[in-house]
Amino acid sequence: MIVANGITKKFGSRVLWAGVSFSVDAGEMIAVTGPSGCGKSTLLSCLGLLDDVDSGTIAVAGRELGKLRGGDRRRLRRETLGYLFQNYALIDNANVNFNLDVSTGLKRNRRKMFEDALRRVGLEGRGEEMVYRLSGGEQQRVALARLIVKEPSVILADEPTGALDAENTDMVIDLLRGMANNGCAVVVATHSKHVESNCDSTLSLTTELAAP
Numbered sequence: 001m002i003v004a005n006g007i008t009k010k011f012g013s014r015v016l017w018a019g020v021s022f023s024v025d026a027g028e029m030i031a032v033t034g035p036s037g038c039g040k041s042t043l044l045s046c047l048g049l050l051d052d053v054d055s056g057t058i059a060v061a062g063r064e065l066g067k068l069r070g071g072d073r074r075r076l077r078r079e080t081l082g083y084l085f086q087n088y089a090l091i092d093n094a095n096v097n098f099n100l101d102v103s104t105g106l107k108r109n110r111r112k113m114f115e116d117a118l119r120r121v122g123l124e125g126r127g128e129e130m131v132y133r134l135s136g137g138e139q140q141r142v143a144l145a146r147l148i149v150k151e152p153s154v155i156l157a158d159e160p161t162g163a164l165d166a167e168n169t170d171m172v173i174d175l176l177r178g179m180a181n182n183g184c185a186v187v188v189a190t191h192s193k194h195v196e197s198n199c200d201s202t203l204s205l206t207t208e209l210a211a212p
Ligand SMILES: Nc1ncnc2c1ncn2[C@@H]1O[C@H](COP(=O)(O)OP(=O)(O)OP(=O)(O)O)[C@@H](O)[C@H]1O
Pocket: 011, 016, 034, 035, 036, 037, 038, 039, 040, 041, 042, 043, 189
């Protein structure tokens, strides 16, 4: 589902990572680890068409990202990619259900789908609440419910358990695992050994490459 071949990313003269190759199959969940600043979030952004690598290639669902232009990039983002990033990308000034609605397209039985997703993230019956009134951890779980509704083939999760307590951390791990078991390729950037131990494999980035 994801194949990265010899990818390198620099900011100015600073090399974040160089010659990195890995693949993530459908049904697989991998952890991306490494010290703060080593480029985990940047890697997820490159996989998710939010940034570009300097060299090497990335293919997602058989499409080479560097060759995609406007409409094709948008389509891949909309139809294939699911993001669970630190700002959650929620619409604060709207209720929870509205935020789930933006990812459903033309799917039927939306109301039932939303209720089911909210139940699975422990927010049963909270669909009418305004997002700005929710806690950080609750907002993170709304973002997760949005992924459950969207059913993407690829999930890019950046420190998805950062704002959560132990119980909710396990719920997030279980849900991501469940989506992987349903055929999704899941990439999780994390500092948590617990999250890492629940993944199938680990891609470890180091800062050694960044030394001047
Ligand atoms: N657009 C940019 N321009 C210049 N430098 C950038 C840019 N984006 C990120 N960086 C730098 O690249 C480095 C890697 O950032 P990134 O957020 O990918 O690290 P990370 O491994 O996810 O860190 P953390 O674990 O702290 O979240 C940082 O030093 C950051 O300041």
